[in-house]
Amino acid sequence: MGLQLSYPIKAKEIRIDEQKCEGEGLCVKICSRGCFVVEGSVAKVTDKDLCLVCHACEVVCPEGAIEVVEEVLGTDVEAAEASA
Numbered sequence: 001m002g003l004q005l006s007y008p009i010k011a012k013e014i015r016i017d018e019q020k021c022e023g024e025g026l027c028v029k030i031c032s033r034g035c036f037v038v039e040g041s042v043a044k045v046t047d048k049d050l051c052l053v054c055h056a057c058e059v060v061c062p063e064g065a066i067e068v069v070e071e072v073l074g075t076d077v078e079a080a081e082a083s084a
Contacts, residue, residue: 008072008073009053009070009071009072009073010049010051010053010070010071010073011048011049011051011053011068011069011070011071012048012069012070012071013048013068013069014035014045014048014051014057014066014067014068014069015066015067015068015069016042016043016044016045016065016066017063017064017065017066017067018042018065020063020064020065021041021042021043021061021063021065021066022041022062022063022065023038023040023041023042023043024062025038025043026060026061026062027043027057027060027061027066028043029060030056030057030060031056031057032052033050033051033052034046034047034050035047035048035050035051035057036057043065043066051068053068053070055068
């Protein structure tokens with residue numbers, strides 16, 4: 001088993017195009033982390049830091065109103081060096 005490096009990612013930003021969003025709430029239903037609520041007739045992000053960056057919300061949104069912008073946090077080696 002060789003050296004395995006991973007590049008952890010987080011959601012830098014979750015964008016919701018309010019012009020496209022019809023407030024159907026499918027993002028609320030699909031998100032296991034509770035990142036969305038529907039207020040009025042538009043989805044809103046509750047806490048982007050809860051996001052697992054699975055992109056399920058983007059896939060399920062029939063209007064294509066959601067975009068998850070990823071941020072690479074660095075390599076395991078960089079994280080180990082920073083904590084040493």
